[in-house]
Amino acid sequence: MNSVKTYTLFTDHDIYLFKEGKHYKLYEKFGAHSVDKDGVKGVYFSVWAPNAKKVSVIGNFNNWNDKDHILFPRWDGSGIWEGFIAGLTWGTLYKYAIETPRGEILEKSDPYALSWEQNIQAASLVSTTWYEWSDEKWLKNRWQKNSLNAPISVYEIHLGSWVREGCNPKQFLNYRDIAKKLVPYVKEMGFTHVEFMPVMEYPYDPSWGYQITGFYAATSRFGSPQDLMYLIDELHKNDIGVILDWVPSHFPGDANGLYRFDGSYLYEHEDPRKGFHPDWKSHIFNYGRNEVKSFLISNAMFWLERYHADGLRVDAVTSMLHLDYSRNEGEWEPNIYGGNVNLEAKAFLQEFNTAVYKEFGDSIITIAEESSDFPMLTKPVHDGGVGFGMKWMMGWMHDTLDYFKEDPINRKYHHHKLTFASMYMYNENYMMPLSHDEVVHGKASLIYKMVGDEWQKFANLRTLYVYMYTHPGAKLLFMGDEFGQTSEWNFTQSLDWHLLKYPVHKGLQTLVKDLNHMYRDEPAFYENQFNKDGFEWVEADDLENSVYVYLRKGKRKDDVFMVILNLLPRSLDYEIGVDSGTDWEVVFNSDDEKYNGSGVKPTVFNEKNEEYSGKPKSISLNLPPLAGIILKLKKDKKYKLQRIKQHKR
Incomplete structure (x- = not known):
């Protein structure tokens, strides 16, 4: 019956x-x-x-x-x-x-279940996403926090290994316990946002969450849906945004999952050239099937609405957009125009971006992890773009890490790896990622990508961070990199927090904290971070000295900073051309003793009212070795007074 x-x-x-x-x-x-x-x-x-x-x-x-x-x-x-x-x-x-x-x-298991068991053939649980939120103030004002004219500094986190309880690899902290430790830390460090690697239910720990079975379920590893909501609520109440990694690119072939759901190719494309991912041995969604598009876009809406997420970082966009991604000749079929673009996937991403921005406006942000030069990813859909808010700047990341791996004696031969990004940095709205992908699978931790002895490694990394935080674009740093985690990231254990008892690690952490706060406090570093008004090269071609000099500019004409990178391990007296009537003071030095630097104090001296390097006058500085120096333009009092009078009128 x-x-x-x-x-x-x-x-x-x-x-x-x-x-x-x-x-x-x-x-x-x-x-x-x-x-x-x-x-x-x-x-x-x-x-x-x-x-x-x-x-x-x-x-x-x-x-x-x-x-x-x-x-x-x-x-x-x-x-x-x-x-x-x-x-x-x-x-x-x-x-x-x-x-x-x-x-x-x-x-x-139920594709729309809100909770799953924690085992390989997990069943679904009848559950609820009811929660009494208390982040109304954040939601009302978050459009300002996610604006392209706002500072966006992201701390990328894997919740299972940021910190653990004891030595048991399965002894995870609950979302609520994580909140007690994470919220004050992120707030003190000055990050504006956190990005959680996937929190959707997944069966296999080594996938780090990127092989999802329960697309609508918060993973029960760390507690209930309400426990995750509590973590997000606490972050919001402390003015910290939350970006979630979202994976609409593929899913695993687990027997209880989406694969061959009703005995047919229902969610996945039946043509293996479009429906099977050869690298990840997973299955690719059929973006041309309407019901599948509804499933995926509803899923994005779900995390933004029910969990109050402030943004979605879309994983593996390159694999979605390219029919020949990781495929040899003969293993893929061109589109109707003979090209390699997956037109159905592109149309899906355009529809996804259109839908979520229509629903939430500019209070949320979508970010593409995309490593090719696919055009117009962050341009509006109505102009022919794909509609993302930002794109990861993978070219900048690879060039920068390649440069800092070079022995200083050879850096003059690779000088333009650090200037090349300025050729394309306004083509899209870029986020500069030093992500988890760069510190696993034998790639070494960031600190061990640097060359030289211990002092040089930390000096190099401090200077790299100065370069990153003063470069146009949003920022992203993976957990542990802020204090110089020495071992590669291991998802089965906690970060090595004990390293902070050593001055070199504590100094690096202090530097990242100060850079975060400077980035947030000084509009010149974020107001024009996505347009040409915010950046100017002063010296881009000094190969022999491996010195770089550039300006960062805010919307006020007197809101200007000068950044100087000395990327050789020796001090140097250096002359720089500047405009007439300008007066500069040193406001940041990565070689400062509080960062465990050598303590060389750069000072401005020997100002000349003679043309130098295309500028009407010059200043000289003593540059510390392997250091990033930031100078601030002292404000013109007459100009400032004039602005006040004009405003009063």
Whole structure:
């Protein structure tokens, strides 16, 4: 006897939007929802399985029996099965038993489940995302925090290894316990945002969360949905934004997941040239299928709405956009124009960006992890762009790390690796990433990418950070890099926080903290970070000395900083051309003793009213070895007074 009663949450309009690929809040309809049917409390289930012969709900409430609770197929050809089961409540374990046309019974977890078990063949849990938020002030003003004219300094975090409780590799901290440690740390360090590596449910720890099975479920490794919401709430209450890694590029072939969900290629593309990822041995979404587009865009909306995420960093965009990504000749099929662009994936990303920005406006931000030169990623869709808010500046990252790996004696031969980014840095809205990908798989930690003895390694890394924080664009730094983690990142254990008892590590951490606060406090470093008004080379071609000099400018004409990088391990008296009437003072020195530098104090001396390097006058400085120096233009009092008078009028 079937114990399922007829019930629906879908309207005809819902079905129409779903089939058209335009339903962006499917989480309000699909999945398991606690409802009251005619005074009887229970759970409504709905699942998309258009090729199934029969769909049953199995779980701990019926001894996993596929005969007693059979869902009803909708009459409208949508492929949706649904029904109401009385007496069930939150915490119930369940799966869908799906009979395929061949008679095979597949036991699948719910694609829209809000919680999953923690095991390989995990079942879904009837759950809720109800939470009493207290971040109204943040949400009201966050458009200012996510603005392209605002400082954006991101701390990238893997929640399972930022800090651990004890030595047990499975002894994770709860989201709430993480909040107690993480929130004050990030606030003190001055980061404006955190970016969490995927928090969606995933079965395999070594995937770091990028092989997702439960796209709508916060991983239960660290607690409940409400526990994660508490962590995000606490970050917001301390003026810290939250960016989530989002993975619409692929999914694993786990038996309880999306793969061959109803016995057919439902979520994945059936052509392996488009539907199978050879590197990750995973399956690629069918971006041309409307119901799949609705699933994915609804998922993005879900994390932005229900979890109050402030942005999504979209993983592996390069693999989505290129049909020949990681494929040899003959292993991919050109598009209808003969090119290698996946037109369906591009259209999906355009629709995703259009939808989320329409819903949330500029209060959120989308960021593409994209390593090719694919054009117009951060340009508006209505202008032919893909519509992202930002793109990771992978070229800058590779050139910069390659340069700092070079022995100083050879740096003159690689000088323009640090200037080349200025040729394209306004083509897109860039975020400069020193991410987790650069400190794993034998690549060495950042501190051990630097050359020389211990002193030179730390001096180089301090100078690299000065370069990064004073370069146009948003910033991203992976956890541990702020204090010079010496070992490669190991996802099975905590960061080596004990290193902070050593002055070299503590000094580096202090430097990153001061750079963060300077970046946030001084508009010249962020107001024009995505346009040509904010940057000017003063000296870009001094190969022999390995010295770089550039200006960063705010919107006020007297809001100017000069950055000088000395990338050889020796002190140097250096002459720089400047404009007439300018007066400069040293405000930052990476070689300062408080950063465990050598303590050489740079000072401005020997000002000349003679033309030098195309400028009407010059100044000289003594530059510390392997150091980044920042000078500030002293404000013109007459100009400032004039502005005040004009404003009063």
